[in-house]
Amino acid sequence: MSLENNKIFASVLTAGILLMASGFAAKSLYHPKDLEENAFKIEVSDSGVEVASAGAEEPSIEPISALLATADVAAGESGFKKCASCHTIESGGSNKVGPALWDIVGRGRAAVDGFSYSDALQGMSSEAWDYEALNEFLAKPKDYAPGTKMGFAGLKKVEDRANLIAYMRMQSDSPAALPQ
Structure with missing residues (x-):
């Protein structure tokens, strides 16, 4: 070296x-x-989720029933383009990444034959997709059905949800009646 x-x-x-x-x-x-107890205490519920402070309430989803009568179906059709990458909505449409959505309003949840639903939605299969259920689901799918396979973040504006639901309502041989 x-x-x-x-x-x-x-x-x-x-x-x-x-x-x-x-x-x-x-x-x-x-x-x-070593400290005898933690300097910063974090309250945790049994589920492991942080407990909200006593004065704070979880924001609720605005009801959609009143907006459906004046909803813009054309705007809903335009908004459905976000959904079209994973869903079909025409009569006889096949399942894609998500189930076919023809005649969704009033149909049972997890009711499309040949589609493999998440456990979260299969647990709701005895219920139907009414207007308010669709509204809550479209606002934030992961909050409405924890564990859902749907990766969509949701629609924040209640008007956008109303337009989309009004469009989906019309995609049926006999559209469901509007709520009173």
């Missing part, structure tokens, strides 16, 4: 010894004390 290689090896070895010595020095100077 050349003298240059010896210098490099000695430098690396010296740096390692200095690092190790500084670690020993730090341990001898600093002695942490």
